[in-house]
Amino acid sequence: MENNQTENLTVTETQVSKEKSSLRKRADKIKEFRCKNLIVVLEDPKDPNNVGTVIRNINALGAEKLYLIDSTNSLPNNWDEFKERKSIVASSVSSVKWTFVKKFRSTEDCLAYLEKKNFTSIVTSPHVKGRSNVILHEGDYTQKKLAVWFGKESIGISDLALERSEACINIEMFGIVESLNLATSTGIVLYEITKQRREFEKRRKLKKQLKSINKV
Numbered sequence: 088m089e090n091n092q093t094e095n096l097t098v099t100e101t102q103v104s105k106e107k108s109s110l111r112k113r114a115d116k117i118k119e120f121r122c123k124n125l126i127v128v129l130e131d132p133k134d135p136n137n138v139g140t141v142i143r144n145i146n147a148l149g150a151e152k153l154y155l156i157d158s159t160n161s162l163p164n165n166w167d168e169f170k171e172r173k174s175i176v177a178s179s180v181s182s183v184k185w186t187f188v189k190k191f192r193s194t195e196d197c198l199a200y201l202e203k204k205n206f207t208s209i210v211t212s213p214h215v216k217g218r219s220n221v222i223l224h225e226g227d228y229t230q231k232k233l234a235v236w237f238g239k240e241s242i243g244i245s246d247l248a249l250e251r252s253e254a255c256i257n258i259e260m261f262g263i264v265e266s267l268n269l270a271t272s273t274g275i276v277l278y279e280i281t282k283q284r285r286e287f288e289k290r291r292k293l294k295k296q297l298k299s300i301n302k303v
C-alpha cells in the first residue's frame with residue numbers, strides 16, 4: 088500500500104513537472120507575439136461569465152492586461168479570491184491564472200491612472216457617438232500605449248470615458264439587434280487591434296535590422 092502511494096506520488100510529480108515544462112516552452116514561443124502596452128478596460132461588467140470570457144480573449148489574442156472598473160465594489164478586493172471563483176475559472180478556461188488584472192473604483196480613477204502613464208484611450212460602442220467615430224477595420228491602432236474601453240452590458244460606455252478618449256470604435260451591425268454581447272465584441276475588436284500591432288512591430292524590427300546591416 089505504502090509503495091503504491093509512493094509510486095502514485097512520483098507519477099503525479101513527473102506529470103506536473105512535464106506540464107510545467109511544456110507551459111514554459113509555450114510561453115517562450117509566444118512571447119514575441121504578445122502586444123506590449125495594450126490594455127483592455129471593462130467598465131462595471133455585471134456578468135462574471137463575460138469577465139471570464141474577456142480574460143480568455145485577452146490571453147488568446149495577446150493583449151497585455153485587463154483593468155476592471157468596479158464602482159459598486161461587487162468584486163472581491165483580494166485577487167486570489169477572485170481567481171478562484173468557479174465561474175471565472177470555467178469561462179476563462181483557467182487563463183485567469185496567466186492574466187494580469189487590476190481593479191479600479193471608478194472610471195475617473197482609471198482614466199487618471201492611464202493618462203499619468205501616457206496611454207491613449209479609445210472606447211467602443213455599437214452607436215455613433217460624438218465626432219470621433221471609426222469603423223473598426225478603418226482605424227489605426229498602433230499607438231505606443233493603447234487602452235481599449237468596453238462598456239457595461241446594459242447601458243454601454245460612459246460619457247466620461249467617451250469624452251476622454253481619442254476615438255469611438257464601431258463594429259458594423261447588420262441585424263435587427265443593435266449590439267453584440269460584451270465578451271463577443273472584445274474578441275472581434277482585439278483581433279483587429281492585435282493583428283495591426285503585431286504587423287507594426289514586425290515591420291519596426293525589420294527596419295531596425297536593415298539599419299544595423301546598412302551600418303556595417
Ligand SMILES: C[S@@+](CC[C@H](N)C(=O)[O-])C[C@H]1O[C@@H](n2cnc3c(N)ncnc32)[C@H](O)[C@@H]1O
Pocket residue numbers: 211212213214236237238239240241242243244256257258259260265266267268269270272
Ligand atoms: C451589450 S453592449 C452595450 C449595449 C448598450 N445598450 C449600448 O447602448 O451600448 C456592451 C459593450 O460591448 C461593446 N459593443 C457591443 N456591440 C458593439 C459594436 N457593434 N461595436 C463596438 N462595440 C460594441 C461596447 O463596448 C458596449 O459598451
